[in-house]
Amino acid sequence: MIIQTNISLSHLNTLGLQSQAKYYTEIHELQELSELLKEESVKDKKWHVLGGGSNLVIPHLVNGLVIKMANKGMQLILQDDEFWYVKASAGEVWDDFIQWTLSNSYFGLENLSLIPGTVGAAPIQNIGAYGVEIKDLLWEVTAINLLSGLPEIFKNSDCHFSYRESFFKQAGSGKYIIWDVTFRLPKKNKMHLEYGDISKELQKQSLEINPQNISKAVIKIRQSKLPDPKIIGNVGSFFKNPIVTKEVADALLLKHPNLVHYAAGDKFKIAAGWLIDQSGWKGKQLGPVGMYEKQALVLVNHGQATADDVWALSNQVRADVKKQFGIEIEPEPIQW
Numbered sequence: 636m637i638i639q640t641n642i643s644l645s646h647l648n649t650l651g652l653q654s655q656a657k658y659y660t661e662i663h664e665l666q667e668l669s670e671l672l673k674e675e676s677v678k679d680k681k682w683h684v685l686g687g688g689s690n691l692v693i694p695h696l697v698n699g700l701v702i703k704m705a706n707k708g709m710q711l712i713l714q715d716d717e718f719w720y721v722k723a724s725a726g727e728v729w730d731d732f733i734q735w736t737l738s739n740s741y742f743g744l745e746n747l748s749l750i751p752g753t754v755g756a757a758p759i760q761n762i763g764a765y766g767v768e769i770k771d772l773l774w775e776v777t778a779i780n781l782l783s784g785l786p787e788i789f790k791n792s793d794c795h796f797s798y799r800e801s802f803f804k805q806a807g808s809g810k811y812i813i814w815d816v817t818f819r820l821p822k823k824n825k826m827h828l829e830y831g832d833i834s835k836e837l838q839k840q841s842l843e844i845n846p847q848n849i850s851k852a853v854i855k856i857r858q859s860k861l862p863d864p865k866i867i868g869n870v871g872s873f874f875k876n877p878i879v880t881k882e883v884a885d886a887l888l889l890k891h892p893n894l895v896h897y898a899a900g901d902k903f904k905i906a907a908g909w910l911i912d913q914s915g916w917k918g919k920q921l922g923p924v925g926m927y928e929k930q931a932l933v934l935v936n937h938g939q940a941t942a943d944d945v946w947a948l949s950n951q952v953r954a955d956v957k958k959q960f961g962i963e964i965e966p967e968p969i970q971w
């Protein structure tokens with residue numbers, strides 16, 4: 636285990652923010668993490684765990700210790716008549732894991748194709764897309780308790796998942812490092828075609844309906860709507876879609892009949908992209924950052940931006956949406 640000093644993080648966060656870590660280390664084996672936890676020189680430092688850096692806004696200078704998770708491994712650990720149980724290490728790239736499941740005919744995660752980031756980061760914000768969230772298929776998480784240094788198992792219900800939220804983002808934040816994640820995938824897979832343009836895309840490409848082709852369609856849709864972080868820095872959706880009561884939704888609909896909204900239990904989810912678009916921010920810049928021209932929910936870095944630039948734009952967009960619609964929108968990425 637080697638602790639490096641003054642390491643640039645600019646290529647390790649998909650927003651491409653200029654940032655430097657005072658202390659930095661990479662973890663490949665559990666043994667290295669155990670050693671790190673015993674290391675006196677890092678005990679008093681603030682720890683930040685880094686996966687793919689795809690849901691993060693990091694400051695110009697990170698004073699504490701950045702721990703990059705680089706443990707690898709994917710395997711089928713068990714199967715019975717009904718389910719496959721597949722486990723992946725935190726440091727695996729999420730989409731590599733999805734493609735591995737599909738190539739082995741373990742189906743169910745296809746709608747979550749091409750979401751940037753690592754397996755270890757996926758439970759933190761309960762990643763979701765095209766009608767599926769990982770909480771629907773996650774079986775358990777192994778996380779290392781930073782106080783005891785011991786692994787703990789979190790069953791699905793222990794993770795307290797909700798829309799883009801979990802125990803690890805709330806009460807468990809800073810207390811655990813996710814080590815691996817196990818999914819339970821039903822052998823009688825129910826395919827989800829109802830959301831977005833998946834059916835249309837399958838037809839367009841003359842593809843039969845199967846999980847591999849759903850993955851292909853999702854990849855095509857994502858590539859057409861969302862900017863590639865390798866070309867233009869971004870973290871996918873920058874804001875969460877706000878959830879409001881029926882009364883609030885009804886009142887908004889009276890004033891704005893075109894409001895894009897979806898039922899979410901007895902509440903309603905409002906498309907934050909629509910709110911931002913209507914507020915005039917789509918394709919507009921403030922300093923080196925802006926809201927993406929093809930999807931107003933995505934904040935993009937046009938070059939050399941810092942976290943301060945990001946928060947200045949975020950605050951301005953939030954204030955304008957609040958002024959026009961009376962609704963609070965909350966940022967989705969984690970702030971160090």
Ligand code: EPU
Pocket residue numbers: 763764765766831860870871872873874875876895906907908909910912917929930931932967
């Ligand atoms: N819209 C506009 N203008 C825009 C953008 C969107 O009017 O500039 C309206 C359109 O009517 C569109 C609707 O908003 O139909 C919803 O947009 P979209 O289908 O792109 O979905 P979203 O609600 O913006 C969510 C997730 C995405 C996920 C997609 C597909 C959140 C915060 N975002 O986006 O997740 O890929 O659905 O399931 O829930 C992410 O979290 O990083 C992410 C990309």
